[in-house]
Amino acid sequence: MNTKLTDAIANAVLYEGYMLYPYRPSSLKNRQRFNFGVLYPQLYSEAQSGSDACSSQTECLVQGGSLTAIEVRVRFLKLVDRSVRRLTEATAAHQPDGMSGFECVSGLEVDGKVFTPWQEAVEREETVPTCKLDGLTAMPFEWPFAFPAKQESEPLCDARGRLVGVIARRQESLRGMVEIKSAHAGDEVFKLRVRVKNITSPADDSGSISRDQALLQSLVSAHVLLGVVDGQFVSLLEPPESLKDIAASCQNVGTWPVLVGAEREKDTMLSSPVILYDYPQIAPESPGDLFDGTEIDEILALRILTMTDDEKREMRDTDERAGKILERTEALPMEHLMKLHGTLRELRSLKEEMP
Numbered sequence: 001m002n003t004k005l006t007d008a009i010a011n012a013v014l015y016e017g018y019m020l021y022p023y024r025p026s027s028l029k030n031r032q033r034f035n036f037g038v039l040y041p042q043l044y045s046e047a048q049s050g051s052d053a054c055s056s057q058t059e060c061l062v063q064g065g066s067l068t069a070i071e072v073r074v075r076f077l078k079l080v081d082r083s084v085r086r087l088t089e090a091t092a093a094h095q096p097d098g099m100s101g102f103e104c105v106s107g108l109e110v111d112g113k114v115f116t117p118w119q120e121a122v123e124r125e126e127t128v129p130t131c132k133l134d135g136l137t138a139m140p141f142e143w144p145f146a147f148p149a150k151q152e153s154e155p156l157c158d159a160r161g162r163l164v165g166v167i168a169r170r171q172e173s174l175r176g177m178v179e180i181k182s183a184h185a186g187d188e189v190f191k192l193r194v195r196v197k198n199i200t201s202p203a204d205d206s207g208s209i210s211r212d213q214a215l216l217q218s219l220v221s222a223h224v225l226l227g228v229v230d231g232q233f234v235s236l237l238e239p240p241e242s243l244k245d246i247a248a249s250c251q252n253v254g255t256w257p258v259l260v261g262a263e264r265e266k267d268t269m270l271s272s273p274v275i276l277y278d279y280p281q282i283a284p285e286s287p288g289d290l291f292d293g294t295e296i297d298e299i300l301a302l303r304i305l306t307m308t309d310d311e312k313r314e315m316r317d318t319d320e321r322a323g324k325i326l327e328r329t330e331a332l333p334m335e336h337l338m339k340l341h342g343t344l345r346e347l348r349s350l351k352e353e354m355p
Helices: 003-014 042-047 089-094 133-138 211-215 241-248 297-305 309-318 320-330 334-339
Strands: 055-087 102-105 108-110 113-115 118-132 141-147 150-157 163-171 174-186 189-198 220-234 256-259 268-272
Touching (some): 003 220, 042 189, 055 108, 055 133, 055 241, 055 268, 108 150, 113 309, 118 133, 118 141, 133 189, 174 241, 189 241
Antiparallel strands (some): 055 118, 055 189, 055 220, 141 174, 150 163, 174 189, 220 268, 256 268
């Protein structure tokens, strides 16, 4: 699997929709986040009548033989609940959770910087052992994975070094399962199926937990990177004429597999919750991620530059990744902004288009 050429696209998918312009939690569009590729706990999904998925399914075609092997990487974001607590001796007797003397607040200003509650995210990746494709036809392979609950605290001190509060970060436990199987679909053609499931058991087994609580035990922006050794993938968008019917029979649920990497290479597929075409690329003029692949870099950059100082402060203080977007945009030289205005590519003679 050629990770160097695919990781840029995979990371763009990973953070698609993470935080949208105007990159502030007070804006309506950021109050309910992460609409792409969320795999919720099964009980929560069932309580929502399946409208919020707990699993995804990828089916694609592989041309190969007895030595062909498959590599599978599952990547997603795991949410971290960030709360802010202010030091107050008056509440010391009412904090049984080890945070005695602190009370939760909606915001805390320390030396000009405002700390607010938020849902942060950490990147997670699960690499499945390489599997022989031929063997998967006889015996499907299951690979469970788990991430334990975790709690951390970060003291907040003023310029004099006095403790004034604390940032508390909480991660819930999460359990998942990757199921891989294949079937013969023709002469040296296999249909590969990869299912990713969230098998986490919520603390409340009734399934009545809130969406925010369910998100803490979800695979967010979940996608799958597939690699093949001694074989090649078949494009589902433009399959060979002999494989069109078989390709059309592939059932993909909540995800779309496309070829990625260098043009014409067929050893890597990205199964993405965002619809892409084969061999997607990041425009070389793009200065960096903006978390919104449907927008135009120039428009977003100009909008960011017109934000007020208070809006920029909220953007910078709330989320480290959003703060980096602001820092990068404000540092863009005029010549780079002009490059974002438009670029001509793939010029062809009109004669080539004439019959």
